[in-house]
Amino acid sequence: MSEIKESRDFPLFTSSRPSRAAKKKQAEAEEASSDQSDAMLTEICSLGASLGNIDGRLSAIDSRLDNISTSVVAIQESLSNLTGRVASNESRLTEAEARISAAEDGMLTQERRITSRDKELSLLRAKIDDLENRGRWKNLRIVGLPEKAEGSDPIVQYLTRMLPKWLDLTPETRFEIERAHRSLGPVPGANHVPRSVLVRFLRYVDKELILQAAQKKRYISHEGIQLRFFQDVSAEVLKKRREFDEVRKKLSACDMFRGFAYPAKLRCLHGTQMHFFFLSSRSHGVFENIGR
Template identity: 50%
Template sequence: MSEIKISITSVEDSLSSLSNRASQLEKRAEEAEERISATEDHSSRLAAMEKAVERLLLKVDDLENRSRRKNLKIINLPEGTEATTPLVDFLQSTLPALVGLPSDFPSLEIERAHRALSPVPPGQTPRSVLVRFLRFSQREFVLRAALKKRDIRHDGSQLRFYPDLSSEVLRKRRGRAQARLNKYRGFAYPARLRCLHEGQIHLFDTPESAALFLDSINLFMYQYYFTL
């Protein structure tokens, strides 16, 4: 009988030990579930914060580009071509003839103009010129006239005219393929691919969507980068 009692006691001790271990495992499982739940909540909050930051960055970039709407960037204007004349006065008198504005076009109202704030590059491409107009309508008219005329030269240099865009918009434009349909190509603000086919303008948010459209009409797509 004593041996049976000893065996029963041993079994009871083993069961008690197993019960304690099971309780510990249950407690650890509950703690793990709590940590997982907390991690999931943290991940959800982090994802929401990332979306909020992305929206704010888009708004900031939009505000920056709106503040640049009156600006025009001129590339390759020779250094010192204005001589002793203030740059604003030089541009007001020279731009109309350069871009081919109508003779009855009102005098250009330019708030300020300056070269890029960098050292003069000896023997290299001249610094770009940033021009801020008083009115957006005048800047737009000058830019459209320049794009229409295309071949604009001054002192033997071919000039290029661009809107003044934020670095983020320029980054998007540089990184996207440009569709070419019927010899027409371009960007819709801020960086949507734009093309003309059979008299209709098509807009694409991604190069992939443009490629699908091109494939559907058996045309090709080539890489084109927006350069300053």
């Protein structure tokens, strides 16, 4: 037993060379290390390639950033120019608004002045028209007398002789004609409407006497031709009276028209009551009611 123990503690055959198993293990370790080194080298190569790609992409990004920076600078310059132009336009707009406001104020003042002048002008026209009509108070207009009816006699003498005959005046009736003449204008032909005769009496009462006699007789004729007698009025009053032409014809057909009161008031006799109308539109409605 002691011998066996010695042999275990002190082997009889010892060798310094490694065993096969150790060699194999070492070879496997070296192979694994080589594989690992190759893998690391491959990975390092791959990382290098990736870094190269990254460097290229970064360069491209830098180039694009440079372009963007250039564009931003250009945009900033454009914005600066636009800001200056907007500021200039704002200044001009403010100035234009101030001018427009001043012009509007001036126009408002002018409109007020024009309105005031229009009122004054209307008032002056009314006064002038009134003065013109007052100057015509002694005038009478005869419509329908044929041209050359007076023959070779002066028209004043002819009218002085014919008016009492036309109007059935008494021999005691006295009136004086200051002057008389045909209305201005060319002499019409034989088949045209003769010019009216304008007669101016010496006194207003003489004119009223003849006019009232003509209104009383209603129908006056000379050699079968109807004569009509009117108060001489201005063109403005005549224009206002002509607005009643349509209703005047209707009233005349019904024997209801009684002439005009100065300046342009239509007189209408209905039954025993006299009606006066200032507006032609109103007279139409009243005539329709009267006609019923």
